[in-house]
Amino acid sequence: MSRSLATRAKRLGGIASAAAIAFALAPALPVRAEPSASMFAAVDSPINVGIGTNTTAFVSLSVTGAVKASLTISTARLEVAVLTTDYEGCVTSGTTITCQLPDGTYSGLRIPLHLKAADGAKVGDTGGFDVQPHADNAASVSGSGATVTIADGPDLVADDPVAPDQTAKPGDVVWLPATLRNLGSQPARTPGFTFFLQHGLVPAPYDGCTYLESTFSTEVNCPVGEALDPGDGLTFVTESADGSRHPGLMATVAADADGRLGATFFADSRPAAMRSAAQAKKASGGRKYSAAAAAEPQHDLNGYNNAASRTWNVDNFVDVASIGATATGQAGDTVKVTIGVKNVGRASIEASHVYGEYYGEPSWAYFFTVPDGTSVVNVPGGCQAVWHPGDDEGLQPNTPARPLYACLVRGAYFTPGQAPTSEFDLRITKVIPNATGIVSFNDPASRQAPERTDDNAANDVAQVVINPTAAAGGGSGTGFLPVTGAQTAMVAGVGAALLAGGAVLFVMARRRRVVLVTPRDGEAE
Structure with missing residues (x-):
């Protein structure tokens, strides 16, 4: 079962129609493609060139849907250094280098630019050059420029x-x-x-x-x-x-x-x-x-x-199990149920971060659908009520008496054996034998595709049973109460975060x- 982030399906479609009235000897008219391509070219800058040495910089390209794509490099303002390239398909004419590029869509293409100090250049002299992409059907293009300085030092x-x-x-x-x-x-x-x-x-x-x-x-x-x-x-x-x-x-x-x-x-x-x-x-x-x-x-x-x-x-093997609970009581009683999740797999699950900085985002999340005949009177820390205005999803902190709650597993990593739990206080408003709530990774009201799944669907959903009958097990407590059904997945958002603290x-x-x-x-x- 895949654990990669789910991507939403893109709908491709359109309406094509044609009408033609042709005369027998009329010439065919050329069809002009509508501008649709986007092109972005970025060059390393600033660039320092040592006297007597060669330096290589790169132009990085990101292209979408280009037809007859090319790149021009203008060295008109580069007097302090000589610029050449060994990229196949480049032709030099005066102060302009023109390079033929692949058509289509791609990113990460890098064109090497070799620079050496011009004769007579001195340390501290500066100049520059510019790069600009082109395409017959370009709708959006972005080029860039680089500053070149003659310098003296190690590289x-x-x-x-x-x-x-x-x-x-x-x-x-x-x-x-x-x-x-x-x-x-x-x-x-x-x-x-x-x-x-x-x-x-x-x-x-x-x-x-x-x-x-x-x-x-x-x-x-x-x-x-x-x-x-x-x-x-x-x-x-x-x-x-x-x-x-x-x-x-x-x-x-x-x-x-x-x-x-x-x-x-x-x-x-x-x-x-x-x-x-x-x-x-x-x-x-x-x-x-x-x-x-x-x-x-x-x-x-x-x-x-x-x-x-x-x-x-x-x-690796990713397996997170939901933890359910049972409790008994009379109408008007308040009972406690402890629910949660446990990492029973072999892999640590990493929270979202940017460039190694962690801002406290969750490494996992789970949802609690409250059993019928009960009402939440105390919301534990780390859990919030879920509401759905239209197609959106929102969270309300410290809000009792809601039918659905989301609980977040905090920490940079959700490690094997870790079992974070949350204790809810439920008031029994009506005694219903085997009143059943659900602990799962999926918001049952969400229209979004699951963001993450694990490798074992059998333990992804657990029951919270209030006033179980003898056949349902009876008693009270906590534990794994699996429910068979469709695979569920975490939909709580993840972001990036900084974890304060010292390193060793x-x-x-x-x-x-x-x-x-x-x-x-x-x-x-």
């Missing part, structure tokens, strides 16, 4: 190609390749490898590296320990205890990992002490690590080329050594 570049998503499963070992090069005009005095691994990817411990854990990721900082001259490069290589060597940082897919997980490598020129405000500790063995800055911080000429990423798609920086014990090797030109890395 660390993450020299690893983009790779397609890979498949992994909990327990698998994965590798994040990392090669950095200094394409600037000055030595990089404090080069290093910095890795960011999303929660669900556990980095191996390395001597000399420091680890900073936060809610959604782990940062690993590994200094080189010596300057890197212009034109030189280094590859991160793992050496295990048995002497085997493997390029890249080693990580393990966690037992509770699920979904699309990413890791990013940054070619870092910051001194180690500047990478974190937390206090670093020295490694217990192997090469020693110091967090103190040994030199004045340097400015990296171009920050846009410092990163390279990898992603893994992990398929520590140095891992001796396990593996990092070996830095110089990559050969043209060698696959």
Whole structure:
């Protein structure tokens, strides 16, 4: 059963009609396509070019429905540098480069632009260039410009190609390749490898590296320990205890990992002490690590080329069970029922966040349909009444006597074994044997498609039974009371959020050594 976010179906349709009155010798009239394409071109900026070095920037394109698409690059205001491109289909005429683009719809197409300082250019000189997309049927186009400055300094570049998503499963070992090069005009005095691994990817411990854990990721900082001259490069290589060597940082897919997980490598020129405000500790063995800055911080000429990423798609077992309850009483009595959900699967369920910042949004939600013959007199924290004005859905806090409530599971992760509950006070207004309410993941009145489902439908719905008969079990208490029926899913909205609190920086014990090797030109890395 799919756990991916449901997308709403798009309706495509139209009314086509034609009327033609043709004369035998009349020529056919050309048909002009209505403007419909949208095109967006963005270029890296600002761009710093070192004297005596080459710098590569990129134009990134997003195109929808284009016919006879192209891109023009105007270098009329670029006197301080020479710009060329090796993208196939580009032709240069004077100060204009025209590139033929694919037709259709696509995003992520990147056109490389190579720049070097012009003869006679001096440090501090500035210029610029402009990029503009075109199409015969363009209805909306957006170009951009870049500022180019002749500069003097190091320029660390993450020299690893983009790779397609890979498949992994909990327990698998994965590798994040990392090669950095200094394409600037000055030595990089404090080069290093910095890795960011999303929660669900556990980095191996390395001597000399420091680890900073936060809610959604782990940062690993590994200094080189010596300057890197212009034109030189280094590859991160793992050496295990048995002497085997493997390029890249080693990580393990966690037992509770699920979904699309990413890791990013940054070619870092910051001194180690500047990478974190937390206090670093020295490694217990192997090469020693110091967090103190040994030199004045340097400015990296171009920050846009410092990163390279990898992603893994992990398929784990997601299973959330609803928790129901029973209670008995007479008309006029107030009874307590404790309901909720429990993560009985193997995967942690992640709340929504943006760039690792968590703002307290729910990682899961469940709905409580109140049994007939009862009325809610006390609404627990974390639960709100649901109302439906027309096709909309709204939540009302601290509102008793409603037929439907939504309860949110707070926290960055809904982890295996966790069982958040909510206690409702119900007044019995009429004794109805086996009066039954429902705990589920789905708002029964919503017209929206479910946002998320799990891998086991059998326990998604539970009963809340007031005054059960002997056949229904009788007594009172809480527990799993499954109900067979259609698969339900969470429809509570999720957003992005910041979780305040400190992070812990520590140095891992001796396990593996990092070996830095110089990559050969043209060698696959």
